Amino acid sequence: MTINEFNFEGQKAIVRVDFNVPLKDGNITDDTRIRGAVPTLKLILEKGGSLIIMSHMGKPKGKIKPELSLGQIKDAVAAALGVAEVKFAPDCAKAQEAAAALKPGEVLLLENLRYYPEEEGKPVGIDKEDPAYEAAKKEMKAKQKEFAKTLASYADCYVMDAFGTAHRKHASTAVIADYFDADHKMLGLLMEKEVKAVDNVLNNIQRPFIAIMGGSKVSSKIGIIENLLGKVDKLILCGGMTYTFSKAHGGEIGSSIVEMDKLDVALNVEKLAKENGVELVMAPDATCTNGLDFGTMTVKEGAEIITAPANAIPEGFEGVDAGPESQKKFADAIKGCKTILWNGPAGVFECDDFCAGSKAIGDAIAEATAEGAFSLIGGGDSVACCTKFGLTDKVSYISTGGGALLEAIEGKVLPGVAAIQG
Numbered sequence: 001m002t003i004n005e006f007n008f009e010g011q012k013a014i015v016r017v018d019f020n021v022p023l024k025d026g027n028i029t030d031d032t033r034i035r036g037a038v039p040t041l042k043l044i045l046e047k048g049g050s051l052i053i054m055s056h057m058g059k060p061k062g063k064i065k066p067e068l069s070l071g072q073i074k075d076a077v078a079a080a081l082g083v084a085e086v087k088f089a090p091d092c093a094k095a096q097e098a099a100a101a102l103k104p105g106e107v108l109l110l111e112n113l114r115y116y117p118e119e120e121g122k123p124v125g126i127d128k129e130d131p132a133y134e135a136a137k138k139e140m141k142a143k144q145k146e147f148a149k150t151l152a153s154y155a156d157c158y159v160m161d162a163f164g165t166a167h168r169k170h171a172s173t174a175v176i177a178d179y180f181d182a183d184h185k186m187l188g189l190l191m192e193k194e195v196k197a198v199d200n201v202l203n204n205i206q207r208p209f210i211a212i213m214g215g216s217k218v219s220s221k222i223g224i225i226e227n228l229l230g231k232v233d234k235l236i237l238c239g240g241m242t243y244t245f246s247k248a249h250g251g252e253i254g255s256s257i258v259e260m261d262k263l264d265v266a267l268n269v270e271k272l273a274k275e276n277g278v279e280l281v282m283a284p285d286a287t288c289t290n291g292l293d294f295g296t297m298t299v300k301e302g303a304e305i306i307t308a309p310a311n312a313i314p315e316g317f318e319g320v321d322a323g324p325e326s327q328k329k330f331a332d333a334i335k336g337c338k339t340i341l342w343n344g345p346a347g348v349f350e351c352d353d354f355c356a357g358s359k360a361i362g363d364a365i366a367e368a369t370a371e372g373a374f375s376l377i378g379g380g381d382s383v384a385c386c387t388k389f390g391l392t393d394k395v396s397y398i399s400t401g402g403g404a405l406l407e408a409i410e411g412k413v414l415p416g417v418a419a420i421q422g
Contacts, residue, residue, distance in 0.1 A: 001183045002192070003040065003159060008049030012102055014155035015041065015188065016172045016416075018164040018400060019055035019073060026072050032383075033164070034073070034080050036400050040161045040188035041081055041107075050102040052154050053077070054092065054110045054172050055162070062117030062124045074109050083107055092116065093147065099154035110151075118147035119171045145178075147171045152179035161188025163401040166416030167408075177419035187420050190400065195417060197397040198408045201376050206338035208233040212330070212361055214344025215381070216240035218262045221344070222269070224410045228341075229272045234279040234333055237269075238322055238346040238357065242283055242310065245270070251311030254288065256319040281333045285323030286310045287347065287354060292320055297351040305353060321347030322357030330357070334364040340375040342382050343406065349385050358385045366394035378405035 017037040022029045044051055058068040071088050078086040083105075089095035092110035102108055113119040121144035123136035130136075148171040152158065158180045160166070165173050177185050187195065201209075209232045213221050218241045228235060237245065243256040248263040273280040291303020299305065307323045308314060322330065326346075334340065342365060346357030362385055369375045377386055378399035386392045399405045408414055 008047035014052040018162040056114040148175035157184040163194040167404040169415035174415040174419040209339040210234040210337040212236040214239035254313035283326035286319035287321035288317040321354035327360035331364040
C-alpha cells in the first residue's frame with residue numbers, strides 16, 4: 001500500500017516523523033525536518049484523515065526532560081501545516097482519550113517518545129557486562145512490544161516517514177508496524193523519496209560514479225567506504241580522517257587528529273581501492289593552524305594559518321581544511337561525473353577561515369548537477385555545508401537521514417523500511 005493509494009477518509013493515521021529539530025531558548029533554529037514531513041501530513045489531512053504525530057527529540061534516555069519536550073514546537077507545526085491548532089498529549093503512552101476525540105482534519109502531537117525507555121527497547125541502569133543484562137534486555141523487549149501496541153491502538157493506520165530513524169528498530173519506527181495489516185501501513189512521501197534516492201545511487205548508477213567521504217574518523221566510515229569501493233569509479237577521502245592515512249605512510253601530521261589504532265585499516269582501504277580499480281583521490285596539501293578555538297569556532301588572536309603538504313605538517317599545527325591544491329584536485333575529480341554521493345566535510349567548515357575545501361566540493365557538485373548528474377547529499381554536516389553555501393537548490397537530493405543513509409548505502413536493511421515492505 002502506498003500513501004497515495006490509501007483512503008484516509010475518516011481514518012486516524014499515526015505518523016512517525018523526525019521532529020528532532022535544534023532548539024535555542026525554546027525556539028527552532030532549523031525547521032528543515034518539519035518542512036520535510038509537511039507534504040505527507042498535509043496529504044493525509046486533505047484526504048479527510050486526522051493526524052496523530054509522534055517523534056523523539058534529543059536523548060532523554062527514558063527520563064522526562066522539559067528542555068526536550070515536543071510541546072515547545074506544536075505552534076510551529078501548526079503554522080507549517082496551516083491549521084489553527086495542534087493539540088498536544090503530554091504523555092505519549094496515555095493519549096487514548098485525546099486520540100479517540102480527534103475529528104477529520106484535526107492534529108494531535110504526542111510528547112517525546114524517548115521519555116519512555118521502551119521506545120528504544122534498551123535496559124536502563126544496567127551494564128552490558130552485568131550477568132543480569134540479558135534477562136533485563138528480554139524484559140525490556142517485551143515492554144517495548146506493549147508500548148508499540150499502545151501507540152498502535154490510537155489509530156486505524158500507520159505511516160512511517162522518519163528516515164532519520166529508519167535504521168533503528170524502535171517501538172515507533174518498526175515494532176508498531178506489527179500491529180497493522182499490510183494494507184494499513186505505508187511509507188510516507190519523504191521516506192519514499194529517500195528510498196528512491198538511495199536506490200538511484202546504489203542500483204541505478206550512471207557512470208562515472210564518485211563518492212566524497214569526509215569527517216574526522218576512519219572508524220566511523222569504514223563500513224560505508226568498503227561497500228562503496230565495490231561500486232564507485234572514484235572516491236575522494238577528505239577531512240580529519242585523512243591524517244590517519246598520512247600517518248600510515250610515515251607522514252608528519254603535527255597535532256592533527258589521528259587514529260593510531262586504524263593505520264592498518266587506512267592501508268587496507270588503499271589496497272582495496274587498487275584491487276577494485278577505484279581512483280582514490282586524497283588531499284596533497286592542507287590548510288593548518290596553531291590556534292583554532294573549537295568552542296567558538298574562531299582563530300585565536302596571534303595564531304598562524306599556513307598551507308603545508310598533507311604529510312609534512314609542522315609540529316604544533318593541525319590540519320583543519322583542504323589546501324588550495326587539494327581543492328582544485330577535488331573539483332577536477334568531480335567534474336564530468338554522473339552520479340555523486342557526498343557525506344562529510346573537508347574541514348572545519350563551521351569556521352569561515354576553514355570552509356574553502358568544503359565549498360570547493362559543494363560548488364563542483366552543483367556544477368556537475370547542472371550538467372545532468374544525480375547528486376545525493378547526506379549527513380548533518382554535509383547538509384549544513386549546502387545550506388551555508390547556498391547550494392540546497394543546486395543539488396539533486398538532500399537526505400534527512402545521517403546514520404540511516406550511511407547504513408542504507410552500506411548495504412544494511414533498515415528496520416523502518418523492512419517493517420513496511422517486508
